[in-house]
Amino acid sequence: MLKIFGFVKRHPRLTHNEYRAAHVGYHNSFGRRLNNIRGYILNVRSTRDIYANFSQSPVLRAVSFGEPKGFDEKWDGYGQLNFDNMNAYLGARAPALDRAGPSGLELDDMVGKVGDDFKYLYEGSPFQFCVDESIKIPVIRQEKKMFKVVQFIKCPADLSPILFRSYIAGNYCSALSIMPGIKGLILNLRTPLDVMTGFFPSDSEAFTEAGKRRRELFYQGWNAMIEYWYESPECFFSERFNGKIGSHLSGMENELLDASFFKEVDETVAVMPNRHPAPCFYHR
Numbered sequence: 001m002l003k004i005f006g007f008v009k010r011h012p013r014l015t016h017n018e019y020r021a022a023h024v025g026y027h028n029s030f031g032r033r034l035n036n037i038r039g040y041i042l043n044v045r046s047t048r049d050i051y052a053n054f055s056q057s058p059v060l061r062a063v064s065f066g067e068p069k070g071f072d073e074k075w076d077g078y079g080q081l082n083f084d085n086m087n088a089y090l091g092a093r094a095p096a097l098d099r100a101g102p103s104g105l106e107l108d109d110m111v112g113k114v115g116d117d118f119k120y121l122y123e124g125s126p127f128q129f130c131v132d133e134s135i136k137i138p139v140i141r142q143e144k145k146m147f148k149v150v151q152f153i154k155c156p157a158d159l160s161p162i163l164f165r166s167y168i169a170g171n172y173c174s175a176l177s178i179m180p181g182i183k184g185l186i187l188n189l190r191t192p193l194d195v196m197t198g199f200f201p202s203d204s205e206a207f208t209e210a211g212k213r214r215r216e217l218f219y220q221g222w223n224a225m226i227e228y229w230y231e232s233p234e235c236f237f238s239e240r241f242n243g244k245i246g247s248h249l250s251g252m253e254n255e256l257l258d259a260s261f262f263k264e265v266d267e268t269v270a271v272m273p274n275r276h277p278a279p280c281f282y283h284r
Helices: 016-031 057-063 086-090 161-177 209-219 233-241 243-256
Strands: 002-008 039-045 077-083 096-101 104-108 127-137 147-154 184-190 224-230 259-271
Touching: 002 086, 016 039, 016 077, 016 259, 057 233, 057 243, 077 086, 077 259, 127 161, 127 209, 147 233, 161 184, 161 224, 161 243, 224 233, 233 243
Parallel strands: none
Antiparallel strands: 002 077, 002 127, 039 077, 039 259, 096 104, 127 184, 147 224, 147 259, 184 224
């Protein structure tokens, strides 16, 4: 299954909370209707500073390193899109036959435009890329808001991508997966697969020199993302950084990573990801 992340920066006329309302509300209502979509999750960067707003924030500050200067100024949220394959993804922005009208189901051109609000919602084009997903602990979502944290990590320049993947997916995530209380753990390694061309219009800001440079600067600070789900911030801090497990993880990070830093995000599940083959009656 194809898994794509799209990082976005809000339009400067919008506050962070106004962007959240517009993306979760209007934009998501069209994004979830994209043709062939098999999963759609929006993650909005939390207004809480994970490094300042919790009693154990000093512990997190002590073990984090390598965050690029001004990193939070480059993004306000990221969406997750799942499709069966590249052809399904590239055909996602065709008009959708799912709007009721006088003659029955009608084509809706606004789905292909994803609401046609890009120029009002975002500053520039999304940073869209494909990830190689490794589900270490399937997510158990409860009927309440989960505490979700993303860890950004960077591979040293002198370490081959194959060895980096082996280390992170093997020893490191194996240590993470035995933490008590964790409700989900997914490793996402950014890949070089081009998922911008063919999905965005050829005259999009994404393909200008300025747009390419913005993406390059954003990508320079990290190679992979690890998503964590916990019941509460207290569970995350107590289980992730205390005791022998925390010391063991910190030792591995300092030895083989150039960067390791964390961000809290608020998750909205618009289409629950389904990685199994679609049934014959599947529509969304």
